[in-house]
Amino acid sequence: MTDRPGTSTYPSGEGEPLLSVRDLTVTFGRGAKAFRAVDAVSFDVRPGQTVGLVGESGCGKSVTSLAIMRLLPSRGNAVTGSVHFDGEDLLTLSDTQMRDRRGRDVAMIFQDPLSSLNPVVPLGVQVAEVLERHRGMNRGDAGRRAAELLDKVGIPDPTRRLKEYPHQLSGGMRQRALIAMALACEPRLLIADEPTTALDVTIQAQILALLKELVQESGTSLIMITHDLGVVAGLCDEVNVLYGGRIVERARRHDLFARPRHPYTGGLLASIPRLTEGKGRRLTPVPGSVADNIPWEGGCAFAPRCSSEIEVCRERTPELVPDHEGLGPDRLLRCHNPLESNPLDDAPSDEEVRA
Amino acid sequence: MTTTVQQPEGAGTPEADVLLDVRGLKVHFPIKKGVIFDRTIGHVYAVDGIDLQIRRGETYGLVGESGCGKSTLGRAILQLESPTAGEVVFDGTDLASLKGEQLRRQRRHMQMVFQDPLGSLDPRQTVEQLLLEGMRAHGLTKDAQVARTRLTELLSAVGLPKNALSKYPHEFSGGQRQRVGIARALSVDPQLIVADEPVSALDVSVQAQVINLLEDLQEEFGLTYLVIAHDLAVVRHISDRIGVMYLGGLVEEAEGEDLYDEPLHPYTRALLSAVPVPDPVVEDSREQILLPGDLPSPANPPSGCRFHTRCPWRQPTRCEEERPELRVVQVDGVPASHRVACHWAEQIASGELGRHTVEVDDVTHPDEIHPEIDSSLGAKGVTDASA
Ligand SMILES: Nc1ncnc2c1ncn2[C@@H]1O[C@H](COP(=O)(O)OP(=O)(O)OP(=O)(O)O)[C@@H](O)[C@H]1O
Ligand SMILES: Nc1ncnc2c1ncn2[C@@H]1O[C@H](COP(=O)(O)OP(=O)(O)OP(=O)(O)O)[C@@H](O)[C@H]1O
Numbered sequence: 100m101t102d103r104p105g106t107s108t109y110p111s112g113e114g115e116p117l118l119s120v121r122d123l124t125v126t127f128g129r130g131a132k133a134f135r136a137v138d139a140v141s142f143d144v145r146p147g148q149t150v151g152l153v154g155e156s157g158c159g160k161s162v163t164s165l166a167i168m169r170l171l172p173s174r175g176n177a178v179t180g181s182v183h184f185d186g187e188d189l190l191t192l193s194d195t196q197m198r199d200r201r202g203r204d205v206a207m208i209f210q211d212p213l214s215s216l217n218p219v220v221p222l223g224v225q226v227a228e229v230l231e232r233h234r235g236m237n238r239g240d241a242g243r244r245a246a247e248l249l250d251k252v253g254i255p256d257p258t259r260r261l262k263e264y265p266h267q268l269s270g271g272m273r274q275r276a277l278i279a280m281a282l283a284c285e286p287r288l289l290i291a292d293e294p295t296t297a298l299d300v301t302i303q304a305q306i307l308a309l310l311k312e313l314v315q316e317s318g319t320s321l322i323m324i325t326h327d328l329g330v331v332a333g334l335c336d337e338v339n340v341l342y343g344g345r346i347v348e349r350a351r352r353h354d355l356f357a358r359p360r361h362p363y364t365g366g367l368l369a370s371i372p373r374l375t376e377g378k379g380r381r382l383t384p385v386p387g388s389v390a391d392n393i394p395w396e397g398g399c400a401f402a403p404r405c406s407s408e409i410e411v412c413r414e415r416t417p418e419l420v421p422d423h424e425g426l427g428p429d430r431l432l433r434c435h436n437p438l439e440s441n442p443l444d445d446a447p448s449d450e451e452v453r454a
Numbered sequence: 455m456t457t458t459v460q461q462p463e464g465a466g467t468p469e470a471d472v473l474l475d476v477r478g479l480k481v482h483f484p485i486k487k488g489v490i491f492d493r494t495i496g497h498v499y500a501v502d503g504i505d506l507q508i509r510r511g512e513t514y515g516l517v518g519e520s521g522c523g524k525s526t527l528g529r530a531i532l533q534l535e536s537p538t539a540g541e542v543v544f545d546g547t548d549l550a551s552l553k554g555e556q557l558r559r560q561r562r563h564m565q566m567v568f569q570d571p572l573g574s575l576d577p578r579q580t581v582e583q584l585l586l587e588g589m590r591a592h593g594l595t596k597d598a599q600v601a602r603t604r605l606t607e608l609l610s611a612v613g614l615p616k617n618a619l620s621k622y623p624h625e626f627s628g629g630q631r632q633r634v635g636i637a638r639a640l641s642v643d644p645q646l647i648v649a650d651e652p653v654s655a656l657d658v659s660v661q662a663q664v665i666n667l668l669e670d671l672q673e674e675f676g677l678t679y680l681v682i683a684h685d686l687a688v689v690r691h692i693s694d695r696i697g698v699m700y701l702g703g704l705v706e707e708a709e710g711e712d713l714y715d716e717p718l719h720p721y722t723r724a725l726l727s728a729v730p731v732p733d734p735v736v737e738d739s740r741e742q743i744l745l746p747g748d749l750p751s752p753a754n755p756p757s758g759c760r761f762h763t764r765c766p767w768r769q770p771t772r773c774e775e776e777r778p779e780l781r782v783v784q785v786d787g788v789p790a791s792h793r794v795a796c797h798w799a800e801q802i803a804s805g806e807l808g809r810h811t812v813e814v815d816d817v818t819h820p821d822e823i824h825p826e827i828d829s830s831l832g833a834k835g836v837t838d839a840s841a
C-alpha cells in the first residue's frame with residue numbers, strides 16, 4: 100500500500116498513528132444485489148490531528164465512521180479490512196470489549212442530536228451515566244463533573260440544565276450536550292459526523308469554535324465528516340475526498356484548496372458560490388448526479404460526469420497513488436488525467452463576465 | 455451570460471416598477487391549550503411587521519436563521535397563510551380583497567418552489583400529470599396541441615429529457631426532481647416565483663446546476679424571484695437585493711454588494727462572519743463575531759430591539775425599550791437603498807461604539823419553551839411546513 104505518509108511532520112498530530120484504517124470495505128446485501136458502500140478505504144489519524152472526510156450524499160462517509168465504531172446493524176452487511184486503534188484491531192474485538200472502548204477511547208457525535216439522546220431521561224442523568232459507567236465515578240461526583248462539562252461546552256446555567264429533558268433544549272444546546280457527553284471520558288479520538296449540518300450558521304460557528312478549542316486543548320484526534328468544504332477549510336489538517344465509496348484525493352488542507360488535482364474536487368470548488376463574489380459569475384456545475392456513476396470495476400466511477408475524461412477512464416480503474424511531491428507532501432490521487440491548473444484560476448472574474 | 459441586463463436601475467426610488475408591495479405584514483399563530491375548549495394561551499409572532507417591495511424582474515433574497523419567519527412570510531405573500539395584519543399588493547391588486555375564483559386566478563401569477571422536491575410532488579402522478587394539473591386549473595390545456603408543445607418547451611427549459619414526462623418523481627435524482635418542481639411552477643406562466651430553500655436539499659455538486667437554471671429562466675421569461683435561503687453565499691450569488699430577517703422582522707435591507715461589503719446591523723455582521731469559507735487562507739485569518747446563546751423564542755420575543763439579548767453592541771439606553779425601525783442611515787458612502795433597524799448604526803459604523811462581551815445566561819428560559827413549537831429552535835429546516 101502506498102497510503103502511509105513517510106517521514107512527515109504534521110503541524111499538529113505527530114508520531115505514530117493513533118488510528119490506522121486499512122482497506123476498510125463495507126458491503127450491503129449479497130450476491131447479485133451486493134453493494135459496496137465503502138470500498139478499500141485507508142487512512143491514518145495521528146494524535147492531535149484533525150482528518151476530514153468530505154464528499155456528497157451517499158459517498159460512504161457515515162458508513163465509514165459507523166464501521167470504525169462498530170455501530171453498523173449486525174445483519175445485512177459485511178465489513179472487511181482492519182481498523183487499528185493504538186495497535187489493536189477494533190474489528191476483531193468482542194462486543195463487550197468494543198462497548199468498553201466506545202465512550203472511553205473513541206467517541207462519536209452525530210448529525211441529529213435528538214436521536215442520540217434519550218428523550219425520557221434528564222440530560223444530567225445521561226451525562227452522569229457515561230461517567231459512572233466508564234470512569235467508575237459515584238453519583239455525586241458524576242453529577243458535579245457533568246455540570247462542569249456542560250459549563251465547559253458553553254451551556255449557560257448548567258445545574259438547571261442538568262434537570263431538563265432533551266426536547267427542552269434548542270438544537271445548538273443539544274449538540275453541545277452531545278459534545279459534553281462525548282468528551283466526558285476524555286476520549287483520544289472523536290468522530291464527528293456532520294455535527295453542524297442541522298444547525299444555523301451562528302450556532303454552527305459556536306460549535307466549530309468549541310470543537311477546535313477542545314481539540315487543541317486536550318490533544319484529542321478528530322475525524323471530521325462533512326459535505327461542507329468551508330468547514331473543512333477551517334478545521335482539518337488533512338482532507339480525504341470521497342467519491343462513490345472510495346478516496347479519490349488526499350492532501351493537506353492548504354494544498355488541496357490551492358491546487359485541487361482530482362476533477363471531482365476541482366468541480367466541487369468551482370461549483371460553489373462564494374460569499375466574497377458578487378452577482379454575475381456563472382457557476383460551473385458538475386454535470387449529472389451520482390445516479391450516473393459507473394461501477395469502479397474496470398473504470399472510473401466519476402467518468403460520466405467528468406470533463407477531463409479520456410479513453411482509458413472507462414477501461415481501467417484508476418488507483419490511489421502518490422501525487423507530485425511539488426504540490427505538497429503526502430498527496431494521494433486516483434485519476435488518469437488530473438487537473439494541471441486550479442479551475443478557479445481561469446474562471447472568468449466578475450469584470451470579465453460583465454464586459 | 456449577464457444577468458444584469460434586466461435589472462431595474464435606481465434602487466429605492468418609488469418610481470421603480472414594483473410588482474410586489476408588502477405593508478406592515480404580520481402573521482401570528484395562536485398557541486392553544488386545552489382538551490375540549492381550545493384556549494389561546496399566547497401567540498407565535500412568526501412575522502411581525504414587515505414592509506417589503508420587490509420590483510419587476512429582480513431577485514430579492516431573504517436570509518435569516520431557522521424559525522425567524524422566512525417561510526411564513528413567503529407563504530403569507532402567496533396567501534397560503536392568512537395575515538393577522540397588513541397587506542400584500544401584487545401588481546396593483548390588494549390580495550386580501552380577492553375572494554374565491556378571483557384569488558385562484560391571481561395565484562397563477564405567483565408560484566412557489568419548495569425545498570424538498572419529493573415532499574411537494576405527488577408521488578402517484580407522472581411528470582406529465584403533475585405539469586398538466588396546474589395548467590388545467592388555469593385553463594391552459596384547452597387546445598391539446600398547444601398544451602403538448604408547452605410541455606416539451608417546459609422540459610427543455612428546465613433541462614430534462616423528453617422521456618421524463620412518463621416518469622414518476624421517485625425515479626429522478628434530487629437535482630432532477632427540483633427541475634420538475636421548477637417546471638411545475640413555470641407551467642402556468644407566472645410573474646413571481648417564491649423559492650423557499652430551492653437548493654438546500656441538493657448535493658453541492660448539483661446546487662450550481664439549479665442556481666444556473668433559475669438565473670437562465672429569469673432572463674428568458676422575465677421572472678421576478680423571492681428566494682428564501684439560509685446559505686448566504688447562495689443568496690449573494692443570486693440576488694439583486696437582500697433582506698435579513700431576525701425574529702419576525704427585517705433588520706437590514708440593501709443591494710447585495712452593499713450588504714456584503716458593509717453590513718451595518720450587528721446581526722448581519724455576525725451572520726456574515728460566521729459563514730465558513732472554502733478557502734483555508736481566508737479561514738486562518740478571518741475574525742469571527744461569535745454570538746452568544748440561541749435565537750429567543752418567537753412566542754416571547756425580547757422587548758425593544760429583538761436582537762438585544764445577543765447583541766455585542768447593545769447600549770444601556772434605547773436597545774431594550776424601543777423597537778428600531780428600518781431606516782436610512784447617515785453614513786458616508788451608504789446609499790438610501792441600504793436600510794437598517796438599529797438605533798446605533800451610525801455610531802457602530804464609525805467605530806465610535808465598540809464591541810463588548812455579552813452575558814449568555816437566560817437567553818431562553820425553560821418555562822417559556824413550548825416544546826410543540828420550539829423543539830426545533832436552532833435547527834434549520836425542521837419547521838418547514840411544505841404544502
Ligand atoms: N443499512 C444500510 N443498508 C443498505 N445500504 C445502506 C445502509 N446504510 C447506508 N447504505 C448505503 O450506503 C451508501 C453510503 O451511505 P452513507 O450513509 O455512508 O453516506 P454519507 O456519505 O454519509 O451521505 P450523507 O451525506 O447523505 O450522510 C449509500 O448509498 C447508502 O444508501
Ligand atoms: N402553522 C404554524 N403554527 C404555529 N407556529 C408556526 C406555524 N408555522 C410556523 N410556525 C412557527 O413560526 C416561526 C417561524 O417559522 P418559519 O417556518 O416561517 O421559519 P423559517 O424562517 O422558515 O425557518 P426555517 O429556516 O427553519 O425554515 C417558528 O417558530 C415556527 O415554529
Ligand code: SF4
Binds near residue numbers: 400435
Ligand atoms: S480517472 Fe478519468 S474520468 Fe476519472 S476523474 Fe480522472 S480524468 Fe475523470
Ligand code: SF4
Binds near residue numbers: 760761763766769795
Ligand atoms: S438597536 Fe441596540 S441591541 Fe439592537 S442591534 Fe442596534 S445596538 Fe444592538
Ligand SMILES: [Mg+2]
Binds near residue numbers: 161162292
Ligand atoms: Mg452521512
Ligand SMILES: [Mg+2]
Binds near residue numbers: 524837838839
Ligand atoms: Mg423555512
